[in-house]
Amino acid sequence: MERKELEKLKREELLELAKEKNVKGRSKMKKAELIKALVKLFSGSKKTKKQTGVKKISAPRQPRRRLLSRRRIKSKPQKVDEVSPLEREAVEATKYEAGKAAEGYQPQEVPTTGVMVEEKVEIPHKYGEDRLTLLVRDPWWIFAYWDITPQTWERGRNQVGAHVPLKEVMRVYDVTDIPELDVSQAHTFFDIELTPYADNWYINVGQPDRNFCAEIGFRTPEGKFYPLVRSNVVRTPRYGMSDKTDEEWMISEEEYWRMFGLSGGYGIGKGSLEMQEMFKKRFEELVSSGFPGSFFSWMHREEVPRGFWLVADAELIVYGATEPTAKVTVQGKPVKLRPDGSFSLRFALPDGVQEIPIQAISEDGKDSKRIKITVRRSTEEGE
Numbered sequence: 001m002e003r004k005e006l007e008k009l010k011r012e013e014l015l016e017l018a019k020e021k022n023v024k025g026r027s028k029m030k031k032a033e034l035i036k037a038l039v040k041l042f043s044g045s046k047k048t049k050k051q052t053g054v055k056k057i058s059a060p061r062q063p064r065r066r067l068l069s070r071r072r073i074k075s076k077p078q079k080v081d082e083v084s085p086l087e088r089e090a091v092e093a094t095k096y097e098a099g100k101a102a103e104g105y106q107p108q109e110v111p112t113t114g115v116m117v118e119e120k121v122e123i124p125h126k127y128g129e130d131r132l133t134l135l136v137r138d139p140w141w142i143f144a145y146w147d148i149t150p151q152t153w154e155r156g157r158n159q160v161g162a163h164v165p166l167k168e169v170m171r172v173y174d175v176t177d178i179p180e181l182d183v184s185q186a187h188t189f190f191d192i193e194l195t196p197y198a199d200n201w202y203i204n205v206g207q208p209d210r211n212f213c214a215e216i217g218f219r220t221p222e223g224k225f226y227p228l229v230r231s232n233v234v235r236t237p238r239y240g241m242s243d244k245t246d247e248e249w250m251i252s253e254e255e256y257w258r259m260f261g262l263s264g265g266y267g268i269g270k271g272s273l274e275m276q277e278m279f280k281k282r283f284e285e286l287v288s289s290g291f292p293g294s295f296f297s298w299m300h301r302e303e304v305p306r307g308f309w310l311v312a313d314a315e316l317i318v319y320g321a322t323e324p325t326a327k328v329t330v331q332g333k334p335v336k337l338r339p340d341g342s343f344s345l346r347f348a349l350p351d352g353v354q355e356i357p358i359q360a361i362s363e364d365g366k367d368s369k370r371i372k373i374t375v376r377r378s379t380e381e382g383e
Contacts, residue, residue, distance in 0.1 A: 006034075140236070169191045321343070351378060
């Protein structure tokens with residue numbers, strides 16, 4: 001293969017070709033380096049083929065002739081077919097030629113690169129199933145996406161009446177502790193008017209530690225609701241600390257005490273600007289309904305590409321240590337200590353001010369220490 005043909009290939013195709021040729025170090029090579037290595041490999045193989053061909057053509061046929069002469073001697077004279085010099089010369093001349101295709105045979109085209117290109121599989125935008133699904137994002141937000149066929153929409157309109165002006169809405173229910181999911185007994189509900197072609201929505205429920213479900217359907221001017229599909233039930237996490245120890249946040253003892261010192265653990269009343277900087281920034285929870293999925297929902301998806309967007313969030317981790325036998329409370333709730341007396345807690349971190357009082361009492365109850373952590377979170381939006 002020539003250099004010009006290799007330069008037309010993409011780096012992925014060159015890597016696949018280098019893999020077939022067993023080129024060492026190919027994964028770290030750039031495109032130019034891959035081309036250079038493959039050109040060197042192909043040029044070397046051509047030279048080898050030429051040298052091998054010359055040897056085969058110029059090599060004498062003495063061993064084969066001797067074998068033939070022995071067979072003639074051992075075989076009976078009447079069964080030996082005499083080979084004329086002209087026939088032998090014709091055989092020798094065609095030994096290195098490719099055989100001719102049989103009559104009527106159609107050869108298949110073979111790619112010169114030898115690289116198999118995988119066929120791209122397109123994922124369908126819709127699956128033709130009536131479904132509404134809820135997912136939890138944080139203690140205050142849930143995410144909904146749905147797929148409703150045009151036949152279901154049309155059937156719902158005909159059920160209500162074609163002459164009645166209807167609005168497509170999603171009704172969100174608070175079904176905490178409601179048995180058998182009876183939405184008529186829901187504590188509260190609210191409606192979201194959907195825009196045309198929308199198929200997902202961010203919902204601000206604003207209530208941690210509650211169960212929610214939703215329905216999509218039509219609402220009449222009088223407020224009567226005709227549901228088409230119902231979602232699953234989700235529960236938003238509670239807002240506050242968790243006393244569960246997460247192994248993911250385990251660190252070495254040396255690193256732990258270094259961070260403990262930065263937090264002011266070695267001095268009474270001493271703070272740490274370094275640690276306070278960790279809690280400064282957080283993305284503002286301004287993700288309104290319809291962003292990012294429904295931001296362009298008033299246009300058809302096939303006509304308008306998805307917009308560029310960014311979502312970020314943050315959590316607060318509080319950690320410390322005391323005597324292993326002490327009793328520790330954070331925000332008035334008891335905390336389970338590790339065998340070495342250390343502890344770590346994870347908090348949700350919304351915008352605003354959050355106060356976290358921590359108290360430790362000795363085993364005999366005679367000594368106590370208090371630390372109050374105040375975290376202020378503010379988020380700014382920019383382009």
